[in-house]
Amino acid sequence: MSDHVFERITVPEPLLDTLRQLLGDRLSTNTAILTQHGTDEGWHQASPPDAVAFARSTEEVATIVKHCAEHQVPIIPFGCGSSLEGHIAAIHGGICIDLSQMDQILEVNAEDLDCRVQAGVTREQLNQDLRATGLFFPIDPGANASIGGMAATRASGTNAVRYGTMRDNVLNLTVVTAQGDIIRTGNRARKSSAGYDLTRLFVGSEGTLGIITEVSLRLYGIPEAMSAATCAFPSVDAAVDTVIQTIQMGIPVARIELLDELQMKAINRYANMQHPEAPMLFFEFHGTPASTQEQAEQVEAIAQDFGAQAFQWASRQEDRNALWAARHKAYYAAMNFQPGKSGMPTDVCVPISRLAEAIRETREDCDASPLTCPIVGHVGDGNFHTLILLDPNNPDEVTEANRLHDRMVERALRLGGTCTGEHGIGYGKLNFMQTEHGDAYLAMMRSIKQALDPHNLMNPGKLVPAESSH
Amino acid sequence: MSDHVFERITVPEPLLDTLRQLLGDRLSTNTAILTQHGTDEGWHQASPPDAVAFARSTEEVATIVKHCAEHQVPIIPFGCGSSLEGHIAAIHGGICIDLSQMDQILEVNAEDLDCRVQAGVTREQLNQDLRATGLFFPIDPGANASIGGMAATRASGTNAVRYGTMRDNVLNLTVVTAQGDIIRTGNRARKSSAGYDLTRLFVGSEGTLGIITEVSLRLYGIPEAMSAATCAFPSVDAAVDTVIQTIQMGIPVARIELLDELQMKAINRYANMQHPEAPMLFFEFHGTPASTQEQAEQVEAIAQDFGAQAFQWASRQEDRNALWAARHKAYYAAMNFQPGKSGMPTDVCVPISRLAEAIRETREDCDASPLTCPIVGHVGDGNFHTLILLDPNNPDEVTEANRLHDRMVERALRLGGTCTGEHGIGYGKLNFMQTEHGDAYLAMMRSIKQALDPHNLMNPGKLVPAESSH
Structure with a gap:
């Protein structure tokens, strides 16, 4: 529960009138709508905007931005509200642009393994739509987030170890700038050396440089075969050593998830399961039938070298689902472990060689605390x-x-890592930026922000620490 | 041979004196040295700098930049001089900072599959050094380029289809800014959502925003097995259709190279070989012995569907080398096809679905021309x-x-592609930027350039078109 106090601007009535004229009842000042748009799935205090504009096209977003800029009113983009660090909180007031009605899948180019969607399309909607093509979009942050929001926070999730993050899977973007101009950040070529990488500049920029309205994505063929495996280890170190060797051997695992002893206990209790209450790894393999079997055999051999027990392997879908059921219940099991309590999520990422150390010290810290803290890791990425x-x-x-x-976070930074692997900064982690990056990096971030958004209207107070904050 | 005429500044003697004091005989104004540093491997007119400063550390680069900035003198970074579009030409005069003496491999973190090198390390030097670790760095642009130069031009090459480009394989950079400050653009975590992606902003920025002095790279385990295959096709279309289906099936080929009929004729003549004088594909597969064999079998089946002939497959190193010998001779064979002539290299990249069309039309255009133009393609990337x-x-x-x-280039842009897949813009392709990107994109590039290098001292005249150029 954050105790920041922010100064809020007052949105002038003439701006609201103009927007109402433009959008009709797609401009809302209804209290319930405002509250919903100021509340994310995280831990931070809700900050409702002064109005919500439901946009239906890139051009409409551009027009709204121009009107807001004219009145010097902050603009906060909103996809699904599934972010965790106050990204969508209107901490200085202003107009929220809700992109959820921009939910068109504009192109699917099956031969090129790419597609183009409006920012409000959700990842589940996209994958449902793709099913007939034999293609899929692999990035899975858990929540059914919007593709625009996932791009804006540089999201990833369980299978980044094989398919990368949004950084790697966005081909190009359509962006509305702080001036209300429309930019296409690239084309459909798989690679290009023509110009600054504006695509990557906007991926992870959390709405602070402009508003992402359309996204071109890389797609992948649905694997011919998938298999899954689980096993339990005598220690977190043994599990992590298995991961390191798997990665180092170049075995192209699609997912490697670690659940610690406490997390397994929470799952057994929540779902009435009988898993070993020990650190467990959950694997998924994608490929041909022969190659997924080979991958599983290689991983089993490695795991056994590190003392794994109860190695189970499954290739039929229902058996795979049964094996992974525990992993899918992890979040709710943890949330329900102590009835009546809430959960503060954390999100560090370290070089994989330091992962065992990072998890062990975290475990010791938590065990010495009166609070209870189950651990889940996308360990292939650290x-x-x-x-x-x-x-x-x-x-x-x-x-x-x-x-x-x-x-x-201090521990992660000391071990060469980052305060956030995939959730982003919002305003919740703003005070870690100085320690993680230092003066020169932040000065460059501020120069870029100042150059592209000189009046600080685009999602102000997020991602870019104010100069006085240190 | 470019007929641009550029205004050159005069480098003030006091700056040269200061740099001489700092560097001793590592500041050179020797004519041969100047000429060498103004000449790349491409097609454009040489433009020697006024002096060459051989730097040995990031701190020394920062000091040189500060002195140059004080005198408002342009700064041009130089790695190996293997770029192709005039990137290192001192078209406005100024000081060339040669980084080739910054050739230390600073760290190899085998467990994390990463390393940190000074910018002047070449890729062959790095791979030689890595051999004992069982790891390798896959990006191979042909030339034995410096890692810093490869990052600055967003280079790639034959195996980008599997391993990506420099965009994907740089973990973070150390950069000297236009102000002479030193920035580390990230840490060793595999992924992070903490801040603007300054790493990707500098990858491909061609020295126009700052000077890359150190590079952290992703490494890969040397595959347990490699195999190679070649086959000939009745048409370029048939070859490209084979490529599309291979990619779409998710077969993780490491390399797919296309050589057209004319290129094969040049090779047969140059190296006294007896290959079919028809479009040919050259494949390389990385993995386990079983998976490389499976990949080759899958590709053979696809190729045969499209009328491939003479499919040859080899897994022993000497047999693989024999199969690929023709591909390795392609450049010199083409250069020697018409004795006494020079070669102007081109570098378009299109969505793979448009590749057959792009190559066919290019072939027709060239066949109708009095000039001779063999074609080679990294076709997995388009x-x-x-x-x-x-x-x-x-x-x-x-x-x-x-x-x-x-x-x-017009054709590539019409088909949704780019004027340069991997060579970069330098000043040679500057006049394509407007057509490829449009006003809003270029305005944003200029804003960023202006914010980070307000006096336009960092490799001026490259990559960022001047406002008057359209």
């Missing part, structure tokens, strides 16, 4: 999350949760 | 090159070569 369970109305628990979180 | 053979002292041939090149 990324892991604790869910710190706490009563948000108990100030001592809030302080303790923040202390644990701060120490996790 | 990227291909013609080498336009011409006498550089014959103005008619120069005009005709430029006409063919312009038409290739």
